[in-house]
Amino acid sequence: MTTSTSNRPDSPENHPEVDSNRTHPGKTVDKNVIVVGAGAWGKNLVRNFHDLNALAGVVELNPSLRQQLAEQYPDLPLYANYEDALGTEVPAIVIATPAPSHYPLALAALKAGKDVFVEKPMTLEREQAQELATLADQRGQILMVGHLLLYQPAITWIQDYLNSGQAGALWHVATRRLKLGRVRQQENVWWSFAPHDLAVILALLNQPAIAEVQAHGRTFLQPGIADTVQANLTFATGQTAALHCSWYWPLVERSTVVVTEKQMIVYDEVAQTVTIHHKFVDQALQQCDGGTEVIDIAHSQPLKLECQHFLDCLASRQPPRSDGWQGVAVVDILAQVQQFLS
Incomplete structure (x- = not known):
């Protein structure tokens, strides 16, 4: 099973530019999460983090989905470029993209100093999952996997x-x-x-x-x-x-x-x-x-409980219930x- 994402549109290096009519969010007390991917499942994360007053922006490649988001959340910063989102002061990234892209997107976020929530499966290879968990530990960053149950x-x-x-x-x-x-x-x-x-x-x-x-x-x-x-x-x-x-x-x-x-x-x-x-x-x-x-x-x-748990971990700096190492065990x-x- 391949994990290469170099030719995928949701790989970091292939994102187009940020929407020109959107301003970048800065770090605020409440809005501390950017969701990457607003598709079939990502839209649910967008809604829940928005309801929890934590949503600082969304990265979405699909212009049609970005338009829908703009209509649904008129004041929400929208990005068509992942690197632009990583360049903001928003401290946490939530990844809800196709599974093959989880590893490169999470790795880029951790290296950018962000805390990370990544949907299941964490990665498609055990070595990649272990690398993410180890890096998060070394940097004192929160890494949570979306094991909803x-x-x-x-x-x-x-x-x-x-x-x-x-x-x-x-x-x-x-x-x-x-x-x-x-x-x-x-x-x-x-x-x-x-x-x-x-x-x-x-x-x-x-x-x-x-x-x-x-x-x-x-x-x-x-x-x-x-x-x-x-x-x-x-x-x-x-x-x-x-x-x-x-x-x-x-x-x-x-x-x-x-x-x-x-x-x-x-x-x-x-x-x-x-x-x-x-x-x-x-x-x-x-x-x-x-x-x-x-x-x-x-x-x-x-x-909503899962999203709130992530926010609580961001505040307390305590490891999540579904932390990176639990993700490693599942991927193994x-x-x-x-x-x-x-």
């Missing part, structure tokens, strides 16, 4: 519940992320869907080292780009995980099943429910069924599974 209140609740010990030892996590979705040409379904679930699995298992990877995938539509992938992971702790992701599936399924010593926990991401099944098998191999319990989780917007597993798909 870690900011989903249901996942936070499950993590806290598991850490309380009430469920006993955690043995296995299984995830499914399936739908008839938008097929990409620059990344396969594994790199597109799996970062969400890998981040959750690592968080629930308290970031164990990976010991073994097994995987297989199928390509239906485009040569070399897997449309469905199943992976089985074994960790150094002896815990295991299974992932199934597909963008060529008739039903929308997004779920996380946690199997523990005393209970089984099911998070249905579509229905937004968490159910504890008080079921287990005892030492005599007898089934014990204490019924089920549906947990009432307060509704909130995980993307992504890359190991990719070897089975090539």
Whole structure:
């Protein structure tokens, strides 16, 4: 899988000039973030950082999208040139561009002295992810990866519940992320869907080292780009995980099943429910069924929570929950599974 971006329009050296009718933002108390990329997902980051009064500008190559932004946010500085944005005093960059461009854009931002939020996957190679995490540490800069599900209140609740010990030892996590979705040409379904679930699995298992990877995938539509992938992971702790992701599936399924010593926990991401099944098998191999319990989780917007967390980290200088090293761990597993798909 290539990571070269020298010929891509979203590579730093290929951005056109800044809109002449826009002024550069200066550093202010509140508006301290420039979002790079306002496409299908980037527009959501633009909206949330704007709602949090933190948006200092947007870099967008597409003239049509820039026009839409100008109409929606009349006073917002807009850039068609990434280097011009890096030259401002705005301290933080949020990268929401196609995955192959994440590494060069994040690297340029860190070298320019900016704190960085980069969408998943952090990079397409482990060495590149490690370079970014190391550089951020060396410079004392914030590097956060957009692992959105870690900011989903249901996942936070499950993590806290598991850490309380009430469920006993955690043995296995299984995830499914399936739908008839938008097929990409620059990344396969594994790199597109799996970062969400890998981040959750690592968080629930308290970031164990990976010991073994097994995987297989199928390509239906485009040569070399897997449309469905199943992976089985074994960790150094002896815990295991299974992932199934597909963008060529008739039903929308997004779920996380946690199997523990005393209970089984099911998070249905579509229905937004968490159910504890008080079921287990005892030492005599007898089934014990204490019924089920549906947990009432307060509704909130995980993307807004994620954006606010980044802003809080900018202020406190504390490492994000999804910091660069968590991004490295996710990319490492992504890359190991990719070897089975090539």
